[in-house]
Amino acid sequence: MSNNVCKGTSRIAGCRFSVHPMTDDFVNVILSALKEVDTSKVWLETDDVSTCVRGKIAHVFDVTEAIFSHAAKTGHHVAFSGTYSIGCPGDTDGDVYMAENNRKLNTPIAINQYAACDFALYPLGSDSYMDKIMEQIEAAKQRGLTVEGIHYATKLKGEADDIFTTLENAFTATQEHNDHVVMTASISANSPSHQKGEDDE
């Protein structure tokens, strides 16, 4: 990859993530979720700590949302933690399928799936990105999500599908103006704390 990295949606994006089902049956939950998701438009590799997917932005978000959603629909307490990345200067051209079109392969299945998410956006090498982040936070509120500033992150609460839409839009908009963008997201579904949290509010 040249040093003069282009910006835009034709670039290689990726996500390194883990899904943690808090149940004795965690292996089956993970393997079933991976089996139910169409991952044919991304390069995918799983090791003992995490899974890495690489491809176009749309497919990286499509696949990560689908894997989380399939795990969450089991009803178990499931946590997803991932780092989305684009434009890393040390990145290579390999391990990716970029010839695919943008049509997503997985249909959102997490209907009425409440989730909570801590996310943080890091446009590296830039010091004027707060406006972009604030625009995305405003868009998240319009979508009906609860948005709260916390130390080191922003918390989103609401429909899982709306949370992933917010993450994808925030990442896409930011990388249009910055070569190297990193976004972390920790997402939790079916937590025993959620009901309590909602009652408190």
Add this chain to the structure above:
Amino acid sequence: MSNNVCKGTSRIAGCRFSVHPMTDDFVNVILSALKEVDTSKVWLETDDVSTCVRGKIAHVFDVTEAIFSHAAKTGHHVAFSGTYSIGCPGDTDGDVYMAENNRKLNTPIAINQYAACDFALYPLGSDSYMDKIMEQIEAAKQRGLTVEGIHYATKLKGEADDIFTTLENAFTATQEHNDHVVMTASISANSPSHQKGEDDE
């Protein structure tokens, strides 16, 4: 906090993290770990997605390592994912105990605890940090850890205590030269994949 942020170990560091025990008994594992750890030198708050600790660098690493280690010693498959941060321009002076001395309160208990860790270091606003990272990777190898470059992260394998030492040293060294440093770490213990992974090597 003034815009002219000072560098060094007197600054407020923090970590937002989650511990995910993959067992039906996850609530007890988490609560027991939190109870066994001395957290009196950090500010600590837990919500439905994550826990945030803030204080001096030494205590932030002491407490996060101790919580992970206590959870891992149950023998369950446990995953830790966290973001360490210092010098965020939007940070405040609050929610922290900085008057404490640097003596750590928790004794390493994870003896012979194999773990694997994906970590990534982001010195924001800097483009000449690779030397610092390479120094820390060399130090990790000297400590006996297996070190492997992977997409978006570096993988460390070996003793959990050596992994946390590497993380703390990498973070400490980098923030001495950069105002704002973020480091992500995903650490896994007692994974059923580990044995297979070791046999394969």
